[in-house]
Amino acid sequence: MTRSSVTTPPPGAGRLQAAPGGPAPGSPLGSHYGDCFGCGERHPTGLHLRATTPDGLTVVAEFTVGEAHQGAPGLAHGGVLAAAMDEVIGMSVWLFQRPYVTGRLETDYLAPVPVGTTLHLRAWCTGVSGRKAYLEAEGRAGSPDGPVAVRAAALFIEVGMEHFARHGDAKAIADEHHEYEVNP
Numbered sequence: 001m002t003r004s005s006v007t008t009p010p011p012g013a014g015r016l017q018a019a020p021g022g023p024a025p026g027s028p029l030g031s032h033y034g035d036c037f038g039c040g041e042r043h044p045t046g047l048h049l050r051a052t053t054p055d056g057l058t059v060v061a062e063f064t065v066g067e068a069h070q071g072a073p074g075l076a077h078g079g080v081l082a083a084a085m086d087e088v089i090g091m092s093v094w095l096f097q098r099p100y101v102t103g104r105l106e107t108d109y110l111a112p113v114p115v116g117t118t119l120h121l122r123a124w125c126t127g128v129s130g131r132k133a134y135l136e137a138e139g140r141a142g143s144p145d146g147p148v149a150v151r152a153a154a155l156f157i158e159v160g161m162e163h164f165a166r167h168g169d170a171k172a173i174a175d176e177h178h179e180y181e182v183n184p
């Protein structure tokens with residue numbers, strides 16, 4: 001992965017620790033919002049990512065490229081592939097058990113991805129420093145050990161739940177997140 005200094009953990013960055021109350025190895029990771037383009041089950045043309053954590057420290061998910069995801073005829077749009085990487089990395093909020101948002105996302109495109117291809121996505125954390133989390137992801141075509149078609153490196157920033165209330169739809173978030181106080 002070609003990554004910048006912004007997405008490279010600084011010396012002394014900590015490792016991701018399994019958070020108390022976090023998902024057990026083998027657990028499915030839920031959708032954070034039903035209308036989310038990445039993971040929402042209600043979204044008509046979204047990516048419909050369904051993720052699990054094999055070990056409590058990484059996220060795996062699948063995304064099948066559909067007609068609604070094209071850029072060039074018959075091929076996935078690069079922005080849609082970036083969204084898939086953003087989403088599988090973003091699913092790590094369940095591992096951290098804290099809300100994070102994308103600060104920076106860097107993407108390498110290694111091969112075109114035809115409509116109908118299932119991308120096997122995996123994301124992992126390379127370091128944590130204060131509010132900053134450094135994460136990487138890859139998408140392999142056809143099977144979990146298929147050729148890597150997309151890679152990404154990201155800087156995610158921890159926010160409070162009030163971030164979503166202040167900038168977004170507080171009621172929609174509260175309706176789906178009874179476990180958190182959205183507007184403290």
Ligand SMILES: CCCCCCCC/C=C\CCCCCCCC(=O)SCCNC(=O)CCNC(=O)[C@H](O)C(C)(C)COP(=O)(O)OP(=O)(O)OC[C@H]1O[C@@H](n2cnc3c(N)ncnc32)[C@H](O)[C@@H]1OP(=O)(O)O
Pocket residue numbers: 006032033086087090093094096097098099100101102103104131132155157159164173177
């Ligand atoms: C069990 C858990 C439960 C979770 C439940 C969640 C439910 C809620 C629903 C949803 C979840 C999330 C959905 C996931 C979807 C996939 C992820 C996305 O697509 S997220 C959307 C796209 N991203 C944004 O919209 C961010 C927009 N940006 C911002 O809001 C701000 O810029 C923010 C919060 C990122 C930072 O703003 P500041 O004011 O809080 O903090 P400052 O001081 O600016 O930054 C903190 C540190 O980070 C660095 N930083 C921030 N952005 C950077 C950047 N782009 N490049 C380099 N450094 C950056 C800064 O330099 C600073 O570093 P120094 O502490 O000084 O060392």
